[in-house]
Amino acid sequence: MEQAATSPFQLSRRWFKWKIDFDAGMLADSLSPEKRLRVGIVGGGDIGLRNANSVHAAPAAVVAAVCDKNPGVLRELAKRFKVPGVPEYEDLLKRSDVDAVILSLPHKLHAPLAVQAAQAGKHVLLEKPMGVDLPAATEIVEACQKAGVRLTVNFSFRYRPAIELARQLIQDELLGDICGIQINMLMFKGASYWAGGFTARASGDWRASKEQAGGGILILQVCHAIDFLRYITGLEVKRVYSEYGTFGSPVEVEDAIGVCLLYDNGAIGSITASSHWRAERLDEVRIWGTHGALRIETNDRLELWSARRWGQLSPGKEHHLDNLPDIDYTAKWIHCFGLAIANDQPHDITGKDGWINNAVIEAAYNSRDSGRAEDMPAYRWEDAT
Amino acid sequence: MRHEQVKERLKQFKEYFPPRLQELGVQTWHAIELPLGAMLERRSIVEVHRVLYPAAEVADFAQERILGPTADQVLVEVTYSVMSPGTERAQLLGLPGVYKHVRGAAFYPGYSGAGTVIDVGRRVTTFKVGDRVAGRIKHSSRYAVLPDFLFHVPDSVSLEHAAFIELGIIVLQGIRKARIKPGESVLVLGQGLIGQMADRLARMSGGAPVVAVARSKAKAPEATTAGAADRFLTVEELERAGVGDGYDVVIEATGSAHILPFAFSLARAGGRVIGLGTPKGRGEVNLGQADARSGVTFIGAHISGMPLHEQSDGLWTYQGEGELFIDLLARGALSLDALITQRRDPAEAGKVYEALRTGDSRVIGIMFDWRSYAK
Known part of the structure; x- marks a missing residue:
């Protein structure tokens, strides 16, 4: 018996099956050990450790060596993964048992270290954002192209089941033509975060510095949503206007920002973000079109309303898709990158994606300073790295 | 206790139960609602595919x-159902005066179809299993209907044509109210399904000439096939050519009351304007204008104004018109082939109605074919 309304039972079965397919896709592609991507871990702070764990978890990659200026952190990582600990970055790049490096560092260091890695013939996995600013991103893209190495940026939110599912829903035209996109990202980052990150395991206050970090909430957090919205909708930002300021945080970078965006199909976007929102965290994206509306909560929950049927999801009703599988999406990003290299195929998230992300952010920051809307620059390098 | 208070009490009551338990309650109700109803009312349970x-x-x-x-x-196991674009679009959009959508309650569209009888209630004497029938049937693979709204279809009439029955009745009663006499000039405004059928029946009633008018030329070929209108004019052409003394009969078949003032301006002194079908919205007639002063009669002709049973002299009933419609088809006096512009699988209803919603003006007659959903 098929009911007009979707029962939660039917849904959970559907997602359960989906999870199996999703995980099977990851495991079925496992490589023979000698074809795995040997990754050097550079930076062992909060994010560096998480990325190292994900490299370890990715079937197509393996932790080959670790590198950090901080001797304590270095010792800990080397012990954890039973690999050589290399204090000097130059020495890591000289190693023949390292194919790629994953850089999880203050944003300012992304460009110089990525360029060095490219020149040494190592593939580059960068933590987001790609560059501290657009010239830095340009430098990275050009260096990797010149050296013929692969470049990818950790916009791994694309692999989150909620994001994959949202993309599928939009590809299946459940929203019709997209009219509007709204990003709401409100959270509290207090003095301890600005002074030492999430856990202060590799203490540093670079996040508070405009020069070191490139910006605040926009470049730190909203960059993910800017990227996955491109992935989900296929739309590119055309024009950007922004206002921002610093109100409650002991920092140079912005802690509140509002951005108005025009997309290439005419859709209108807005970003409201703050890192000084004292109430419960809100992290959501709303996309609406001529035939439906979608709300994505980044903790992997979707709300869909469509005038069109999608399998068992009947039209004209609000559907809550909230028992999505929990996967290690960072591992999936690294895995897919390693797999693409092993199979000599194009990889998913490229330097172009990183550069465009930097360009949107740069346009937003420039707009406040210029006092007018900024047009997006064109990506000039046709070969994706 | 007042209604609001009851609702408030229920809300408080609900809060005692965790959502999972509430869900379970709803599911249990869904599971027993139908068998319980079937048991209490001594009715069977049937599986249907339908448009909603x-x-x-x-x-x-x-x-x-x-x-x-x-x-x-x-x-009835439905074989074909015909979409009536004007009415079904108005219902879909929930236009004022037609239908108001209620949250949580679905609306089931359609009112004209044909098929075969597969079951009859114990008090029904006029139909038996296996009969070919047409009548007031929704867009559904199976549909239970009162015999009053059902007609026998002889083998010489295809079910596809018989499926137009309710639309045929709507137009027949309207044309009858127009009392067209041989040689009277007739102008039909609007060339959708209703307008197209009105062309044909006006001509059959002796209307000469019958002029079909629509906004664009798109529907001209169907409007001027053999047995239909003598001439086709776009509104622009009509306004350019003028109407001289005016038409004896003007049939408003656009489904929009905004057209009524225009319709009045086309009728001759003492002529008749027929509001055929369901003119939606409001139309304002300037009574100071010459055409409105000179004895023009407006005749409302909605199907709801006709009697169901009683048949005194000169008064045609729903049953009478339906039987006449089938008879016209059986004698080959009325051809509907040109009016079926699309044959669609009802599973495509989402797309079909999406096009209807945006007002695709090429649509005349959409026929849903239910044969693949028969058991």
Whole structure:
């Protein structure tokens, strides 16, 4: 018996099956050990450790060596993964048992270290954002192209089941033509975060510095949503206007920002973000079109309303898709990158994606300073790295 | 206790139960509602595929289980159902005066179809299993209907043509109210399904000439096939050419009351304007204008104004018009082939109604073919 309304039972079965397919896709592609991507871990702070764990978890990659200026952190990582600990970055790049490096560092260091890695013939996995600013991103893209190495940026939110599912829903035209996109990202980052990150395991206050970090909430957090919205909708930002300021945080970078965006199909976007929102965290994206509306909560929950049927999801009703599988999406990003290299195929998230992300952010920051809307620059390098 | 208070009490009551338990309650109710109803009312349970509007401006196609025919009803396995674009669009959009969508309650569109009888209630004497029938049937693979709204279809008439029955009745009663006499000039405004059928029946009634008018040329070929209108004019052409003394009979078949003032301006002194079907919205007639002063009669001709049973002299009933329609088809006096512009699988209802919603003016007659959903 098929009911007009979707029962939660039917849904959970559907997602359960989906999870199996999703995980099977990851495991079925496992490589023979000698074809795995040997990754050097550079930076062992909060994010560096998480990325190292994900490299370890990715079937197509393996932790080959670790590198950090901080001797304590270095010792800990080397012990954890039973690999050589290399204090000097130059020495890591000289190693023949390292194919790629994953850089999880203050944003300012992304460009110089990525360029060095490219020149040494190592593939580059960068933590987001790609560059501290657009010239830095340009430098990275050009260096990797010149050296013929692969470049990818950790916009791994694309692999989150909620994001994959949202993309599928939009590809299946459940929203019709997209009219509007709204990003709401409100959270509290207090003095301890600005002074030492999430856990202060590799203490540093670079996040508070405009020069070191490139910006605040926009470049730190909203960059993910800017990227996955491109992935989900296929739309590119055309024009950007922004206002921002610093109100409650002991920092140079912005802690509140509002951005108005025009997309290439005419859709209108807005970003409201703050890192000084004292109430419960809100992290959501709303996309609406001529035939439906979608709300994505980044903790992997979707709300869909469509005038069109999608399998068992009947039209004209609000559907809550909230028992999505929990996967290690960072591992999936690294895995897919390693797999693409092993199979000599194009990889998913490229330097172009990183550069465009930097360009949107740069346009937003420039707009406040210029006092007018900024047009997006064109990506000039046709070969994706 | 007042209604609001009851609702408030229920809300408080609900809060005692965790959502999972509430869900379970709803599911249990869904599971027992139908068998309970079937048991209490001594009715069967039938599985149907049908078109529905779950909300305003949303159409869907779904498989559902519903109660079978009552003792007084006939269950029809539907072969074809015809979409009536004007009315069904107005219902889809929830236009004022037509239908108001209620949250959580679906609307089931359609009112003209044909098929075969597969079950009859114990008090039904006029139909038996296996009969070919046409009548007031929704867009559904099976539909239970009262015999009053059902007609026998002889083998010489195709079910596809018979499926137009309700539309045929609507137009027949309107044309009858127009009392067209041989040689009277007739102008039909609007060339949708209703307008197109009005062309044909006006001509059959002796209307000469019959002039079909629509906004664009798109529907001209269907309007001027053999047995239909003598001439086709766009509104622009009509305004350019002028109407001279005016037409004896002007039939408003656009479904929009905004057209009525224009319709009045086309009628001759003492002529008749017929509001055929369901003119939606408001139309304002300037009574100071010459055409409105010179004895023009407006005749409302909605199907709801006709009697169902009683048949005194000169008064045609619903049954009478329906039988006449089938008879006209059987004698080959009325050809509907040109009016079927699309044959669609009802599973495509989502797309079909999406096009209807945006007002695709090429649509005349859409026929849903239910044969693949027959058991």
